Every structure is written in C-alpha cells, then in structure tokens.
Amino acid sequence: MASTSSRMVASVVVFLLLLAASEMGTTRVAEARHRHCFSQSHKFVGACLSESNCENVCKTEGFPSGECKWHGIVSKCHCKRIC
Known part of the structure; x- marks a missing residue:
C-alpha cells in the first residue's frame, strides 16, 4: 500500500507543477498580445x-x-500607451 500512496502523491505533485506551468505560460502570452504605441510628447521641453x-509630463x-x-544623439520624451 505504501507504493500506491507514494504514486498518488507523485501524481498530485506532477499535476500541480503542470498547472503552475500552464498558468505562467498564459500570463506571458497575454502580455505578448499588448502592443505599445508611442507618441512624442508635445509638452516636454x-x-x-x-x-x-517624462512620465509625469505624459500623464498631463x-x-x-x-x-x-x-x-x-538627442533623447526625446515619448508618451506610451497600450494600442
């Protein structure tokens, strides 16, 4: 019976690891879908x-x-949003 119990525990651990891995993959795919659009700031001097x-000016x-x-050779402020 000890071997049946250890197999059950091992199966549960593998299941939980697969579940955790699939959740992490879903998050990365969702993040990859978001494209960012940029627009040069009109108020930044x-x-x-x-x-x-730059971020504070863009918020205004x-x-x-x-x-x-x-x-x-010049760095300019660009405002960012999700497209």
Whole structure:
C-alpha cells in the first residue's frame, strides 16, 4: 500500500507543477498580445534625461506612462500607451 500512496502523491505533485506551468505560460502570452504605441510628447521641453519627469509630463497629456527614446544623439520624451 505504501507504493500506491507514494504514486498518488507523485501524481498530485506532477499535476500541480503542470498547472503552475500552464498558468505562467498564459500570463506571458497575454502580455505578448499588448502592443505599445508611442507618441512624442508635445509638452516636454529639452532633452529627455529623466524617465520619471517624462512620465509625469505624459500623464498631463492623458497617457499612462512615458519613456526617453534616443533619436541620433538627442533623447526625446515619448508618451506610451497600450494600442
């Protein structure tokens, strides 16, 4: 009977591991579906040297976030949202 009990425990452990792995895969697929669209900020002035400053300006423009993006040798603030 000990072998039957250990097989049952092993089966439950394998099942739980498969369940956890499938949940992690679903999250990654859901994240991959979200594309981000960028728009250069109309209110940000100067070179973008601070991500938090860029993000705050973008929030005043109605975007959830923003980030500095390089264009040649100049970094500009671009506002970001999910498309």
